[in-house]
Amino acid sequence: MKLNFRSGSAFASKKAQEYLKNKKPEDIKAIVVIRHAAIGDFMNIRPFLIELRKFFPNAKITLSVIKHYMYGIPYDLIDELHIMSRYKEDGSKTNLITRLQEAKTLAPQDILFDLTDSTITLLLTIVAKVKLKIGYPYRGLRRFFYDIATLRSDFVVEALSVLHMLNILGAKTEFPLSYGLEEKYPKREVKKRVIYFAGASIKMKCWEEEKYAKLIEKMSIEYSEYEHVILQGIGDDEKFLGIYEDLQDRDNVTLQETIPLDDVMSLMANSKCLISNDTGIRNMGIALEIPTVGIFFRIPPFRYWPRENIHDCVFNIEYNSPNVEDVYNASKNLIDKLYEK
Numbered sequence: 001m002k003l004n005f006r007s008g009s010a011f012a013s014k015k016a017q018e019y020l021k022n023k024k025p026e027d028i029k030a031i032v033v034i035r036h037a038a039i040g041d042f043m044n045i046r047p048f049l050i051e052l053r054k055f056f057p058n059a060k061i062t063l064s065v066i067k068h069y070m071y072g073i074p075y076d077l078i079d080e081l082h083i084m085s086r087y088k089e090d091g092s093k094t095n096l097i098t099r100l101q102e103a104k105t106l107a108p109q110d111i112l113f114d115l116t117d118s119t120i121t122l123l124l125t126i127v128a129k130v131k132l133k134i135g136y137p138y139r140g141l142r143r144f145f146y147d148i149a150t151l152r153s154d155f156v157v158e159a160l161s162v163l164h165m166l167n168i169l170g171a172k173t174e175f176p177l178s179y180g181l182e183e184k185y186p187k188r189e190v191k192k193r194v195i196y197f198a199g200a201s202i203k204m205k206c207w208e209e210e211k212y213a214k215l216i217e218k219m220s221i222e223y224s225e226y227e228h229v230i231l232q233g234i235g236d237d238e239k240f241l242g243i244y245e246d247l248q249d250r251d252n253v254t255l256q257e258t259i260p261l262d263d264v265m266s267l268m269a270n271s272k273c274l275i276s277n278d279t280g281i282r283n284m285g286i287a288l289e290i291p292t293v294g295i296f297f298r299i300p301p302f303r304y305w306p307r308e309n310i311h312d313c314v315f316n317i318e319y320n321s322p323n324v325e326d327v328y329n330a331s332k333n334l335i336d337k338l339y340e341k
Contacts, residue, residue, distance in 0.1 A: 033078075181287055
């Protein structure tokens with residue numbers, strides 16, 4: 001494997017170049033991928049794991065995760081799981097000794113890919129017995145710990161950015177991205193159904209519930225033949241009863257109570273569109289390759305917006321909360337473009 005890139009676009013040490021000089025992808029036997037994040041981030045790395053398996057056909061793939069984020073782990077794309085913890089059972093943070101002990105449980109690896117870039121993942125990178133370490137060069141100090149580092153742009157969708165770690169090794173990755181969920185969640189009977197999810201990982205990323213209620217009312221009138229489903233989440237603040245309160249008399253609006261993850265995925269796979277905040281549910285919809293409309297404010301959407309014709313994002317240049325009309329128009333334009341009314 002020969003590294004080939006322009007100066008400034010990535011970093012590679014002499015050690016990395018020497019290690020790869022006489023290596024072929026078939027020679028690599030053990031790889032660890034670090035992704036200490038939640039379900040949406042697991043969805044984002046599915047294309048990476050698929051391409052990783054293709055490029056390194058003989059490698060045993062281990063995924064390192066964080067204990068309090070284990071919902072939606074892509075077990076179908078990995079061989080082993082390595083677990084570290086940020087918090088104890090009582091909610092307090094784990095100490096350095098505990099984290100060191102957990103890091104040392106990782107078996108020796110040929111290549112490490114750090115897709116998270118956190119304090120804990122840096123600790124794991126330092127402690128792990130690995131021949132080649134690949135990460136992000138956000139801080140100059142990182143170059144002391146990683147042998148190869150690729151840039152991560154805030155203007156390129158993250159699922160593509162992580163693939164650059166394979167591209168620098170010579171992998172010819174495919175586009176459009178493949179998430180590998182079509183067999184597990186087949187589109188058997190795509191119904192005239194729009195799903196709405198008003199939650200997010202933090203409150204500041206949640207579009208106002210009164211705006212959701214107005215949006216769903218307008219959508220349920222415009223698409224009267226569609227079923228409009230308000231999806232509840234697992235959190236106590238994700239029941240959305242306030243949204244449903246003034247809509248429950250509408251025959252085509254329903255409130256879907258919390259259901260298991262597999263059922264959520266199947267429901268979405270057979271729906272026409274998902275309208276959601278920037279959250280894991282939206283990333284699940286993207287991974288299922290169904291049309292999505294993302295509602296963004298406070299942060300720019302570009303890192304989380306696949307630039308494909310089945311996805312749209314609503315935001316304004318001030319990154320303030322979008323108005324109802326803008327979200328309605330974006331949703332209507334997407335549905336009308338993709339489906340005959």
